[in-house]
Every structure is written in C-alpha cells, then in structure tokens.
Amino acid sequence: MDWVRTHYCGDLRAANVGDKVILAGWCQTRRDHGGVIFVDLRDYTGITQVVFKMEISADAHQEADRIRNEFVLAVSGTVAHRLEGNINPKLPTGEIEVLVDTLELLNPSQTLPYQLEDRDEVDEKIRLTYRFLDLRHESLQQNLMLRSQAMQIVRNYFTSEQRFFEVETPILTKSTPEGARDYLVPSRVSPGMFYALPQSPQLFKQLLMVSGFDRYIQIARCFRDEDLRGNRQPEFTQIDLELSFTRPEEIFGIIEGMFARLFRETIEVEVPTPFPRMSYQEAMDRFGSDAPDLRFGLELQDVSDIAAQSELKVFGEVIAKGGLVKAICVPGGSDFSRKDLDDLTDFARIYGAKGMAWIKRNPDGWQSPIAKFFSAELQDQLNDRVGLNVGDLVLFCADTPKVVHDTLGNLRKELARRRGLVDDSVYKFVWITDFPLFEYSETDQRWASTHHPFTMPNLDDLKQHAESDPGKIRSVAYDVALNGVEVGGGSIRIHRQDIQNRVFQLLQLSDEEIETKFGFLMRALSYGAPPHGGIALGFDRIMMFLLKTDSIRDVIAFPKTQRASCLMTDAPSEVETSQLDELHIRVKASAQAS
RNA sequence: GGGGUUGUAGUUAAGUUGGUUAUAACGCCGGCCUGUCACGCCGGAGGCCGCGGGUUCGAGUCCCGUCAACCCCGCCA
Numbered sequence: 001m002d003w004v005r006t007h008y009c010g011d012l013r014a015a016n017v018g019d020k021v022i023l024a025g026w027c028q029t030r031r032d033h034g035g036v037i038f039v040d041l042r043d044y045t046g047i048t049q050v051v052f053k054m055e056i057s058a059d060a061h062q063e064a065d066r067i068r069n070e071f072v073l074a075v076s077g078t079v080a081h082r083l084e085g086n087i088n089p090k091l092p093t094g095e096i097e098v099l100v101d102t103l104e105l106l107n108p109s110q111t112l113p114y115q116l117e118d119r120d121e122v123d124e125k126i127r128l129t130y131r132f133l134d135l136r137h138e139s140l141q142q143n144l145m146l147r148s149q150a151m152q153i154v155r156n157y158f159t160s161e162q163r164f165f166e167v168e169t170p171i172l173t174k175s176t177p178e179g180a181r182d183y184l185v186p187s188r189v190s191p192g193m194f195y196a197l198p199q200s201p202q203l204f205k206q207l208l209m210v211s212g213f214d215r216y217i218q219i220a221r222c223f224r225d226e227d228l229r230g231n232r233q234p235e236f237t238q239i240d241l242e243l244s245f246t247r248p249e250e251i252f253g254i255i256e257g258m259f260a261r262l263f264r265e266t267i268e269v270e271v272p273t274p275f276p277r278m279s280y281q282e283a284m285d286r287f288g289s290d291a292p293d294l295r296f297g298l299e300l301q302d303v304s305d306i307a308a309q310s311e312l313k314v315f316g317e318v319i320a321k322g323g324l325v326k327a328i329c330v331p332g333g334s335d336f337s338r339k340d341l342d343d344l345t346d347f348a349r350i351y352g353a354k355g356m357a358w359i360k361r362n363p364d365g366w367q368s369p370i371a372k373f374f375s376a377e378l379q380d381q382l383n384d385r386v387g388l389n390v391g392d393l394v395l396f397c398a399d400t401p402k403v404v405h406d407t408l409g410n411l412r413k414e415l416a417r418r419r420g421l422v423d424d425s426v427y428k429f430v431w432i433t434d435f436p437l438f439e440y441s442e443t444d445q446r447w448a449s450t451h452h453p454f455t456m457p458n459l460d461d462l463k464q465h466a467e468s469d470p471g472k473i474r475s476v477a478y479d480v481a482l483n484g485v486e487v488g489g490g491s492i493r494i495h496r497q498d499i500q501n502r503v504f505q506l507l508q509l510s511d512e513e514i515e516t517k518f519g520f521l522m523r524a525l526s527y528g529a530p531p532h533g534g535i536a537l538g539f540d541r542i543m544m545f546l547l548k549t550d551s552i553r554d555v556i557a558f559p560k561t562q563r564a565s566c567l568m569t570d571a572p573s574e575v576e577t578s579q580l581d582e583l584h585i586r587v588k589a590s591a592q593a594s
Numbered sequence: 595g596g597g598g599u600u601g602u603a604g605u606u607a608a609g610u611u612g613g614u615u616a617u618a619a620c621g622c623c624g625g626c627c628u629g630u631c632a633c634g635c636c637g638g639a640g641g642c643c644g645c646g647g648g649u650u651c652g653a654g655u656c657c658c659g660u661c662a663a664c665c666c667c668g669c670c671a
Contacts, residue, residue: 111604111621111622112604112605112621113604113605114604114605114606114621115604115605115606115620115621118605118606118620118621121605121606121607122605122606123600123601123605123606123663123664124663124664125601125662125663125664126604126605126663128663176671177671178671179670179671180669180670180671181669181670199670199671200671202671224670225670226669226670227668227669227670228670229665229666229670230664230665230666232670350597350666350667351667352667439671443669448671449671450671451671452671453671454671455671551664561662561663561664562663562664562665563662563663567662567663
C-alpha cells in the first residue's frame with residue numbers, strides 16, 4: 001500500500017464522510033473491543049495529536065490483534081463518521097472515525113520501558129537510557145522544534161540582514177591549555193601527538209579577521225572537559241561572531257537586534273533595546289555578581305565603615321585584613337523565623353561565609369545577636385545606610401571581598417526566590433563592561449586571564465599597573481547577562497603583536513611557550529592584523545530562557561549525564577586493544593575498569 | 595576533589611520501634627465484552643529491596659564502604 005505520513009492528518013480532519021484516506025504513523029491502541037479498535041494515531045512531526053476510532057474488517061482485525069502498544073502502522077479506509085462539536089478537546093477520540101479496509105503493520109513495538117505519557121514522573125536515568133523514546137514526547141519535540149526555528153532566525157539575521165559570513169572552523173585542532181581542560185584526540189599518524197577539540201573557535205575567527213573576512217558568524221559546537229551543571233554540558237553550542245574595525249557599541253547594537261528579533265519571533269516577547277550597561281565594578285558593588293539579576297532590588301550595601309566602629313571583634317578583624325562588611329536589607333523580612341535564618345546561614349556557608357549576622361528591626365528596636373555591639377548612634381547610622389525600617393531584616397556578610405560578593409550575590413537571588421520577587425515573564429538584559437583583565441589564581445600562584453589571553457587591555461591601565469598591580473588593569477571585555485545568567489561574552493581583541501606579547505609575559509608564559517602554543521597567532525598579528533572584536537553567545541542557555549526550563553538537557557536532543565556519559569549509547573566506553581595499539585596508547589593499569 | 599537528595603516488580607510509589615510469605619496503582623500476559631475515551635469484569639505472571647561488607651537469633655529497615663542519577667561548591671581562559 002502506498003502510504004503517507006500522518007502530518008497529512010490536517011487533511012484528514014478536513015475530510016468528509018465517504019472520503020478515502022491513507023495514512024501512517026505511530027499508534028497506540030486504546031481499546032480493542034470486538035470489531036472496533038480505538039487508536040491514537042499521533043503526528044509527531046506536526047505535533048498535533050490526532051486520535052480517532054477505526055472500525056476494521058475481520059482480516060485487518062487479525063493483524064490489529066497482534067499489536068497492543070506503541071506501533072507503527074499504515075491504514076487505508078473511508079471516513080465513516082464525524083462527530084459534531086468538540087466533545088472532549090483533550091481526547092477527541094471518535095471525532096473522526098475511519099472504516100479501515102486494509103491495515104499494514106509496518107513495525108510492531110515491544111512493551112515500552114515506561115508509559116510515555118508519564119514522562120514527567122519517570123526517573124531521568126530511564127528517560128536518558130531510552131532517549132529515542134523520550135524524544136517522542138510532545139514537550140521535547142516542541143523544544144527541539146523551537147531550537148531549530150531559533151537557529152534559523154539567528155542564522156538569517158546574521159547572514160542576510162547583517163551580512164555576516166558563515167565559516168566552519170576545525171573540530172580537530174590544537175590544544176591550548178590556557179582556560180578549560182581540553183578534550184584530547186590522539187593522532188594515529190603522529191605517535192604521541194594529540195589534537196584537541198575546540199573550547200571555542202576563538203583563534204580561528206581572529207585569524208579570519210586577519211584574512212579579511214570582516215564579519216564572521218558560526219553556530220559552533222564547543223567542547224570543555226569540566227564538570228557539568230544543570231546549565232552546563234561538556235559539548236555545547238555557541239553563536240560565535242567576530243568583526244573587524246569595530247567597537248563594543250557596534251557589537252552591542254548587533255546583538256541587541258538579534259535578541260529582540262529572536263524573542264519576538266519565537267515567544268512573542270518584546271525586549272527593550274538598548275540594554276542597560278553597567279561596569280563590572282558597579283555590578284559587583286551593588287549585586288555581588290558579574291551577571292546581576294535586575295528583576296528585583298535587594299541590593300548590597302557596604303557598611304564596612306560603620307561595622308568597623310562596632311565592638312564586634314570579627315568585623316574589625318575582617319576589615320583590618322582588607323575585607324569588607326556588606327549587608328542586604330530585606331523589606332518586611334522580620335517575619336523570617338529562626339529556622340529560616342539558620343537555613344540562610346547554611347546557604348551562605350556554601351559560598352565560603354563563616355557565618356551570618358542578622359538584625360530584625362522591631363517597633364521597640366533591634367532584635368539581633370549582635371545588637372549589643374552597636375551603640376545607639378551606630379544603630380541609627382546603620383538604619384539609615386541600609387534603609388532598615390521597622391519590620392525589615394538585614395543580613396550581613398563579613399569576609400574577603402570575593403567571599404562577601406559571592407555569598408551575598410547568591411543570597412540575594414535566594415532571598416528573591418523565597419519572597420516571590422522573581423517574575424519569570426520578564427527578561428532583563430544587561431551589558432557588563434570593563435572586566436578586570438586578570439584574576440589571581442591561588443591554585444597556580446599567578447595571574448590568569450579573566451576572559452582569555454587575547455582580550456584587549458585598557459592601554460592606560462596596562463601602562464600604569466602592569467608592574468605594580470596587574471589586578472587593576474581593566475579590559476575591553478563585556479558580558480551580556482539575562483536575568484542573572486551569563487548568556488554571552490566577548491571583547492575587543494589584541495591586534496598588535498607587542499601588546500599580545502606583553503600580556504603573555506604577565507601570564508608568565510616563556511618565549512618558548514608563546515612560540516609553541518601561539519606562534520601562529522603571533523605571526524598572523526605581525527602581518528597587519530586589523531583591529532577586531534567579537535562575542536560568543538551560549539545558544540543552549542538562550543534556548544533555556546525561551547523554553548523556561550532549568551535543565552539544559554531539555555534543549556539538547558542527546559545530552560550527557562553529570563558524569564559526562566551517555567546512558568543511551570554507553571559512551572564513553574572501552575575500546576579494542578588493537579585500536580589503542582594503532583594510536584600508540586596504553587591505558588594505565590590503575591585506570592582499567594575492574 | 596567536596597556537600598546534599600534519591601535508589602524497593604517494567605514504571606510510580608508504600609513499607610511502623612529490626613520480626614511470618616515485601617504491598618498498591620498503572621503497565622504486562624490469558625479470558626469475557628460492538629461505542630470506549632483513566633472503559634469495565636474475571637484470572638495470572640512478575641522482586642539479588644542498587645551493589646559489597648558488618649552488627650544481630652533475625653536487616654528492605656541499623657552501621658561502614660561503594661556504584662549510579664540529579665542539585666550545588668570547587669572547576670568552567
């Protein structure tokens with residue numbers, strides 16, 4: 001029998017009594033009752049679920065009797081009856097009735113490992129093992145369809161509207177141990193040598209600028225061998241672009257245009273542009289985060305000077321060591337119970353805080369374990385500083401600036417969640433600018449790049465602080481954050497060999513290391529590289545926003561587990577010794593699975 | 595590397611202060627039913643209680659270890 005896919009069921013729904021229909025698709029028997037078989041014939045491609053009743057001949061029934069659950073079949077028949085009106089919109093069985101002449105079982109299904117409609121209650125371990133069945137579920141189908149649509153919109157925007165040039169860069173490339181851990185690929189032809197999978201196409205796109213492709217775009221797969229999170233997979237997709245002769249403002253405008261169009265054309269949300277700009281310093285001071293969530297207040301207040309005058313020893317000690325005392329005022333927060341405060345203290349400890357002081361302002365004054373260390377005058381000062389009114393609560397963190405910002409930045413988000421201040425129908429973008437060029441790495445005992453080593457430093461800062469305090473050098477780097485999540489980051493790049501060399505020196509790379517790791521880049525810069533810059537956006541994270549999900553696995557067809565394995569294919573797995581021999585590799589005995 | 599949650603039929607769960615043969619629903623298998631739509635009725639099968647130790651007369655239950663999934667810290671230029 002010739003058959004057609006069920007996405008022509010749209011036509012079936014329009015069909016009249018007496019019309020001949022031929023269709024095929026996944027079906028589920030609802031009931032097998034005498035000569036009538038009740039079938040859900042689902043159209044996965046079009047996402048409309050067509051449920052109808054088939055009356056089948058004795059021959060066809062014999063065939064149908066063998067099939068029970070999730071199967072694929074083709075039927076030809078006649079529309080016998082249509083019920084008027086929509087009796088049950090959720091289960092419109094019988095709305096269309098087909099009298100079946102022939103029924104061909106294209107492929108039976110064995111009993112399903114779980115009932116597909118129960119997806120939301122089934123352990124994710126099982127769904128990942130049977131991901132091909134999980135993907136039959138309407139929600140994942142819709143997610144991936146929107147992803148496809150979003151990718152189309154983005155590609156169109158850049159290549160048609162903005163005249164960007166799409167170029168593919170290598171997947172087998174050179175290891176650059178700066179930054180994330182590389183995934184390595186052994187070379188067969190060059191014994192003992194390894195390729196790396198790209199952490200990003202960063203250097204290739206810069207080289208394309210040197211080549212004269214003034215506007216580059218790639219929707220690029222990137223690989224980082226670091227531990228996973230709810231919003232982090234070891235391979236992920238980046239919207240990667242680079243422009244020559246550009247300034248940050250030009251890039252901001254292009255990206256704002258992309259987001260506005262993407263949000264409008266996918267979820268019909270108007271995103272106001274331009275996005276606000278905020279320096280890194282301001283973001284840290286006010287929100288304790290370089291990706292502040294601007295949907296609510298609860299800003300951090302520096303109270304170090306007031307705390308220093310109190311008689312509480314720890315405050316004084318922290319400040320003497322160059323630390324900070326900062327506070328968050330929670331309006332109406334005096335209704336927090338002792339247990340709430342204990343929970344919040346535990347929460348604070350996650351980020352390294354040693355404890356958490358708090359003050360409730362009641363009508364008769366402060367209620368607080370630390371009230372006695374503050375004179376009446378100091379209490380007034382503090383009330384004014386943080387806006388502590390009757391009925392409010394203040395939470396303190398006293399520690400190094402890093403711990404204070406980390407703790408209060410996260411506590412701020414947690415408080416907003418608890419008090420229902422987070423509106424997930426609102427999308428607040430913000431550009432964060434002027435990142436520090438370097439961060440000190442305690443583990444490596446040296447300065448490390450905040451973004452990457454190719455970021456253009458603020459040249460005045462470089463001149464002034466390179467010797468004395470590299471931590472004070474700002475860079476021409478920027479992130480775009482959405483509702484407290486970093487969704488992209490970029491910079492103007494170094495296009496001059498001498499500046500690049502200087503930065504490598506500050507990163508304590510020897511001349512030999514510079515040559516072996518980045519010789520090709522240094523050569524490229526020496527041939528008249530144009531000023532250039534760009535940005536990379538996390539496509540998966542953007543999809544998470546469009547689809548309002550907290551799990552990146554909901555926006556990726558075949559995701560990895562937290563241990564970076566694939567439960568469906570059982571990757572990674574052992575390989576034949578002969579394969580290893582070809583690669584000149586031997587696995588340490590200690591690493592062999594038992 | 596560290597902290598937390600979870601792990602019992604195919605699935606989702608219950609399982610008391612440690613005590614007979616480990617429950618239920620859905621699913622599955624067999625039978626009945628020509629208008630169901632969470633159909634109904636009768637019958638049945640299905641368990642290394644994640645795995646390994648230990649305590650105990652006795653462990654699904656207590657202790658130690660371990661594995662896996664998820665969340666988080668570190669990490670993610």
